[in-house]
Amino acid sequence: MGTGVDEIAGEQRRLINVAYRLLGSATEAEDAVQDAYARWYALPRSRREQILSPGAWLTTVTSRICLDLLGSARARRERYVGAWLPEPLPDRTEWGRAGAAARPGATGSAGPADPADQIVLDESVTMAFLVVMETMTPAERVAFVLHDVFRYPFAEVADVLGRTPAACKQLAASARRRVGTARTPLPATGRADVVRHVKEAWRAKDVAALVGLLDPASVLTADGGGAPGTALRPIEGGARIAHYMVAIADRAPGLELLERSVNGLPGLVARSAGAVVSVTSFDVTDVTDVTDVTDVIDARVTRIWAVRNPQKLRPWAS
Template identity: 55%
Template sequence: MTIRSEPEQDRPDPDLDAIMSERRRLTGLAYRLLGSLAEAEDAVQETYARWYAMSRQQQEAVEVPGAWLTTVAGRICLNVLGSARARRETYVGDWIPEPLPERAEWIGGRPDGAAADPADRVTLDESLSLAFLVVLESMTPAERVAFILHDVFRHPFAEVAEIVGRTPAACRQLASSARRRVRASQPSATPPARHAAVVRDFRRAWEAKDIDALIRLVDPDATAVADGGGLATTFSPPIQGGERIARAWLELARRRPDDMTFAERLVNGQPGLVAQQDGAIVTVFAFQIAGDRIRRIWVVRNPEKLRRWTAG
C-alpha cells in the first residue's frame, strides 16, 4: 500500500468506476479467504466503507487505490477468520464452505495480469473448487491469507507481509506450509469431462437404486460429509468407506420424496448435483474425483448456504 506524503494539488478525484471495478476481484479474494460469500460481501462492504470514510486529501494520497483496497480487505478477512474459528467450534455438525452455483463472476484475478511464479502455483479456477476450500479450512488464518494472496492472487511477499503483519520471510514460510497441505490432500487432477462422466454415472446409479454400480463408483476409502447447520436434517458424523456410502445413498434413494428430482449442475465450477423439491434447490452435492472413482462427497443442506441457488 503506497501513500504519497504530499498529494499533488492538481490530481483529479479517484475515478469512481476504477474504484468500484475492484469489487469483483475483492469479493473473489474474500470468498476464498472466508469460505462464505455472505461474509465475503460484508468484508468488501466494510473495505469500501473505510475508503469513503477518508477525506478527499487522504484518498488522493493513496498511490494505488487497488492495492490499498486489497490491503484493507485482507486485514479485515484475517480478523474475521480468527473469530470464525471460534464460531465454528459451536456450529451444529460439520461446517462446509458455502457452495456457489456459477464460477465466472468469482475468478477475477490481479488486474495487472502478473505471470505465475513458481510455475506450479494454484490457478484461480482450481482455487475455487469446494475440495480446495475445504483444505483451506485446516490452515491457520495467517497461512490461509499468505497462501491465497501469494500463490493464487500473485501478490509479492512484501505486500503480503504488510497485510499479515509479519516479515516477508515469515510469510514465505506460511505459504510454503500451506502449499504442502494442499499437495498432500489433493489427488491428481481429473479431466473435467471425466469428472462430469463419473458424476453422471453416480446420479444414474443412484436413481436406479443400483447398489453394485454405486459401490464401483465410490473409492473404498471415500468419505461423505454433510452440512445441515442444525437447520436441515442430514447425517452425522461423516460416513467413512465406499460401501457404507453406497448403501447410505441407496437408503436415501428409497426414502426420496416423489416430488424430489436430481440435476447435474456446476458447483464452484466443477460438475456436481443438486436436489430440487417444489421447484427449489434443497441440497447441493460436490465431489472430489480421483481417477474413475469418487474420493469425497460434500452434501450442503443448510438453507442459509443455499440462498444463491434458490435465488438463481
C-alpha cells in the same frame, strides 16, 4: 492524487474473488468488501487523495478484515451444528437463471450484482481446494491466497499480516505443502462421466452400482446447518455411503437430481417440489491401476461434500 468513483468501484470484483477464497463464503466475502469500502469512504478526502493505489489499499483492508474473521472462525465453527463446508457456487449460466430472482431487491439485470456472479471459477475455488484451505492457519491462508493465487509480492503480503516478507514466504510454503498432499484430480470430462453414473445409480437406488462407483475408503461430509436428517459426522466407506444415499432417496419421493457445475466442476443439485435442497460436490480420482473396475470409466469417487444448509443455497434458488 484524484481517485474516481469508477476506479474504486472497479475493484469490487477482484476484492470479492480474494475474499471468497479467504473465507469460503460469498455472503461473508461481500460483507468484508462492503466493510472495506465503508472504511475507504470514511477517510477524509485529503487522505484518500494521498493514497497512490486505492486498489492496493482496498486489498490490504479487505484481507485484514478477512484475517480477523478467520481468526474468530474456530469459535463460530464450535457453535455450528454438524460439519461446516464452504458455500457452493453455481456457474454464471446457473446464476443468470436463478440467482437474480433469489436476491432480495434484485429486479432482473437492474438489480444489484450478487457476489456469486462475480467470482471467477478456477482451481482455487473447487470444493476440494477450499476444504484443504480450511486446514490452514489464518495467516497461512492469507499468505497463500494473496501470493500463490493472486500473485501479490511478499512485501505486500507482509503489510497485510504485519510480518516480515521472509516470514510470509514461510507461511505460503507451509500452506503449499498442505495443498500438495491432495491427489491430482481427474480431468473435467472424465469427472462428468463419473458424476453422471452416480446420478443414475442414486436415482435408481442401486446400492451395488453406487458401491462400484465409490472408493472403498471414500468419505461423505454433509453440511446441513442443523437441517433434519443431515449426518452430523462424516460417513466413511463406500458401502455405508451408498446405503446412506439410498436412504435419502427413500425419504424424499420425487427427488430430482440435476447435473450442474459446482464451483467450476461437475456436481449434482437435488430438488424437491421445485426447490433446491442440496448441492453436492465430488472428488474423483483415476484408478486405472485397479483391476476390478468394470465399466466405471477407470475412476472412483473419493470424497463427497453435500451442502444442505438453506442459507448456503440461496444462489441456487429457482
